[in-house]
Amino acid sequence: MKKYIVGNWKMNQTLANIDDFFSSLKIKDSKCEAWIAPQTLHVAELLKRSEGAPFNLEVGVQNICEHESGAFTGETSAVTAKDLGAGFTLVGHSERRSLYNEDDDLLNKKLHSALKSGLTVIFCIGEQLIERQNGMTNAVLKNQLIEGLEGINANSFNDGQLLIAYEPVWAIGTGEVATPEQAQEAHAHIRAVLAVELRLENKTIPLLYGGSVKPSNAAGLLSQKDIDGALVGGASLKGEDFSKLCEIASL
Numbered sequence: 001m002k003k004y005i006v007g008n009w010k011m012n013q014t015l016a017n018i019d020d021f022f023s024s025l026k027i028k029d030s031k032c033e034a035w036i037a038p039q040t041l042h043v044a045e046l047l048k049r050s051e052g053a054p055f056n057l058e059v060g061v062q063n064i065c066e067h068e069s070g071a072f073t074g075e076t077s078a079v080t081a082k083d084l085g086a087g088f089t090l091v092g093h094s095e096r097r098s099l100y101n102e103d104d105d106l107l108n109k110k111l112h113s114a115l116k117s118g119l120t121v122i123f124c125i126g127e128q129l130i131e132r133q134n135g136m137t138n139a140v141l142k143n144q145l146i147e148g149l150e151g152i153n154a155n156s157f158n159d160g161q162l163l164i165a166y167e168p169v170w171a172i173g174t175g176e177v178a179t180p181e182q183a184q185e186a187h188a189h190i191r192a193v194l195a196v197e198l199r200l201e202n203k204t205i206p207l208l209y210g211g212s213v214k215p216s217n218a219a220g221l222l223s224q225k226d227i228d229g230a231l232v233g234g235a236s237l238k239g240e241d242f243s244k245l246c247e248i249a250s251l
C-alpha cells in the first residue's frame with residue numbers, strides 16, 4: 001500500500017500563500033498518496049492548480065455537515081463537497097471535538113453522511129494528555145471507535161474509503177510528537193479494535209498518525225508496521241516541507 005501524506009491546512013493560507021506553496025513544491029513522480037484539505041472555499045482553487053502538478057494531488061475538506069441539504073445556514077454538505085470535486089473529508093478532528101463540541105453521536109452521523117455521498121473519510125480519534133497519564137489511552141480510543149463507527153459494517157464502505165487518524169491531542173500543534181513506539185502501540189490497538197470489536201478484519205483501513213509530524217521525525221513514524229501515513233498540520237503549509245514529507249513517504 002502507498003503511504004499517505006495528508007495536509008490539514010486548518011484555517012490558514014491566503015491565495016498568495018497557495019501560490020508560494022505550489023511554486024516551492026518539489027515533488028516529481030510521487031509514490032505516495034499526497035492529499036490536502038484546504039479551507040472549503042479554496043477547494044476549487046486547489047483543484048485548478050493541481051491539474052498542472054507533475055503528480056496526483058487529492059483535494060478534500062476538513063469538515064462536513066451531518067445533513068445532506070436543507071435549512072442549515074453556514075454549513076456545507078458532503079454531497080456539495082463531492083460535487084465540488086473534493087475526494088475526502090476529515091471527520092472528528094480534535095479541534096472540532098473540543099472547540100465545536102462535536103460528540104461521538106454527531107460524528108457518527110457525519111461519517112454516515114460522508115460515506116453515503118461517496119467521499120472518503122479520515123475519521124480522527126485521540127486521547128487527551130490526562131487520559132494518557134491515567135493509563136486510559138486504549139480505553140478512550142476503543143470507545144471513540146465503537147461510538148463513532150456505530151452502524152458501520154464491511155458493506156458500508158469500499159476498501160480505502162475509510163481511514164483512521166490517530167492524533168493524540170497533546171501532540172497536535174504542540175511540537176511534542178508521540179514516539180514511534182507510542183504511536184505504533186496505539187495503531188496496533190486500533191487495528192485490533194477494528195478487527196475484533198467492529199468485525200472489519202477483511203477491510204483495508206489505512207491508519208494515519210497525526211500530531212507535530214515534520215520532515216525530521218516522519219521517517220521514524222512511517223517506518224512502523226501499523227502506520228500507513230501521516231496527517232500533518234503546520235508542516236504541510238510550506239511546499240518544501242510537504243515535498244520532503246512526500247519524499248520520505250515514497251521510500
Ligand code: PGA
Nearest residue numbers: 172173211212232233234
Ligand atoms: P500539527 O497538526 O501537525 O500542526 O500538530 C496536526 C493536525 O491537527 O492534524
